[in-house]
Amino acid sequence: MLQFNFDSRSKDCKRPFGAVKEGSKLDFNTYARDGVFINSVVLAVTDDATGQVTRYPLEYKGKKDETTSVFGCRIFAPKAGLYWYRFEIFSEEGISHFVNPRTKSDFQLTVYANDYETPQRFKGGVIYHIFADRFCKGNDPGADTSTHSVYKQWNEPLTLRDEDGVYRANDFYGGNFQGIIDKLPYLKQLGVTIIYLSPIFRSSSNHRYDTGDYLTIDPLLGTEEKFKELIDKAKRKGIYVMLDGVFNHTGADSIYFNKFGNYDSLGAYQSRQSPYYRWYDFINYPDEYRCWWGVTVCPTVNKRAEGYRKLIFGKDGVIDKWSRMGVGAWRLDVVDELPEEFVEQIRVAVKSVSEKKMIIGEVWEDASNKISYSKRRHYLLGKELDGVMNYPFKDAIINLSRGGRPRAFVEAIKTILENYPKKSLDCTMTLVGSHDTVRVLNRLSDYNVNGLDKFGRAKVVLEGEIFDTAKARLKVASALQFFLPGIPSIYYGDECGMQGYEDPLCRRPMNWNSQDGELLDHYKKLGALRKKYRSQITGSTNLYESGGVVYLERRAKKRKITVAVNTSGAAKPLNLRSDVKDLLTGAAVAQGSKIANNTVVIFESGSAKD
Helix, strand or coil: CCECCCCCCCCCCEEECEECCCCCEEEEEEEECCCCCEEEEEEEECCCCCEEEEEEEEEEEECCCCCCEEEEEEEEEECCCEEEEEEEEEEEEEEEEEEEEECCCEEEEEEECCCCCCCCCCCCCCCCCCCHHHHCCCCCCCCCCCCCCCCCCCCCCCHHHHHHHCCCCEHHHCCHHHHHCCCCCHHHHHHCCCCCCCCCEEECCCCCEEEEEEEEEEEHHHEEEEEHHHHHHHCCCCEEEEECCCHHHHHHHHCCCCCCCCCCCCCCCCCCCCCCCCCCCCEECCCCEEEEHHHCCCEECCCCCHHHHHHCCCCCHHHHHHHHCCCCCCEEEEEEHHHHHHHHHHHEEEHCCCCCCCECCCCCCCCCCEEEECCCCCCCCCCCEEEEECCCHHHHHHHHHCCCCHHHHHHHHHHHHHHCCCHHHHHEECCCCCCCCCCCCHHCCCCCEEEEEEHHCCCCCHHHHHHHHHHHHHHHHHHHHHCCEEEEECCCCCCHHCCCCCCCCCHCCCCCCCHHHHHHHHHHHHHHHHHCCCHHHCCEEEEEEEEEEEEEEEEEEEEEEEEEEEECCEEECCCCCCCCCCCCCCCCECCCEECCCEEEEEEECCCCCC
């Protein structure tokens, strides 16, 4: 029986590891146990875009040992794109194919463009995600509170449903730019280098994902001058501002659609003679139109419309105006709804202002092989994004922190490490929660909310042993988040123990008067460690499981940081070559010690057994 082996993650089998630059050298080595005569071995590489197969013969390279023959070849990576490869083995037993034993399909090869670069200044940093209406209300006479329908005091409960039974997201608490400016010292203490703001443009909703006017700041947040002040004062502290670009749809209540007549414009809903009419796809004019996921307050925009394209990435358009003002990065909402050519033009517009600016896309799956609307997407090959929101990492972190299988965690992480270009991976947003998800503390808790409606879940308060367990798990999750490749993203309030289930319960006003000091101190330490060990955190990654404990190693300049995590349910031996100091607690950890359940230990240098 033919015994054939190849491991795409082993340097003995494939060099270099993972995604490669077009035209670069690629070495493959395969190993066959003697016993079946092999005539030849062929590497078959399939171009995902065309289906064309290119075959490369492998040479016999001698014996690895007495019973194992080595077949290998060197090729040059093809043009940028997605490729799949397998090995065709011609032997006395006939023709057989060797594919990825993990997926039972061909191995993936990501090839990125020669000129693909991502901005260095963001790598190794920390993102702080602010839901603009709910973070902090500063004293700003220029913030106009008269423009929104329901204006609340900071400690009032959320509106979950209006009197007619409809939820309209129309309750506002008045978080503003001045409030963020006031809290810049707080963010600096957390090690924050990027403030990611939820949409800030004029809108009728508190989330502002239904844009009313892309070129106007929502008056409730403050003036354009106040926004510039935020950008400038943040930058002086080494913090950049990232805006949320919502370019797939506008609001029905907007200068462009103007369904409710609230704008002094001739909107597409009002007349076929509107300059914006061709921006939208009407099925039965005017009340039936294409909209985002059937949400009628978010009519979808025709991205081919010349006027809309000019608005978004033309001179003095949305990207140009705010980027030149000093916005350092953009996060593209629902990027898989945008045509690739449209995303490419956004990149051109952003990078024409400065190559140092960053573009991140909202992708919930593996972005290297994502298929959207039956079309393969090519986000990370050089023409579109610098990085994405790393939801696969989020899911893996949450599952492990809740006691999931360590090997499943290692496999999930290594899949992304293998598929993404490192320069993209270093710009991904490593999150554990956002405005779209249940608060991470609740997600990590064992509180059973089955059978509770949203009003019931709104009353849930984690406390006692349930809270303590969730907090211990969050310490583990956040440590992984901060030391895995990418840029960790703290959703406002997670660092101090805020609670809440799904939208809008995860969007409560920041509770400045009741913070978990222990958790907050933990996050500050993580931020400080990330700054101190920036070289290691942006260096190489090694990840493995041993004895039920996960070890994450980050290495650069002959220095290594190891994060050991135990979520197995029982104390486990900690593999150490010598005594070490836990960088989080400062405590000495002796060789032969055990690591408790729901615990993380972080230590420096080559102390972990490889």
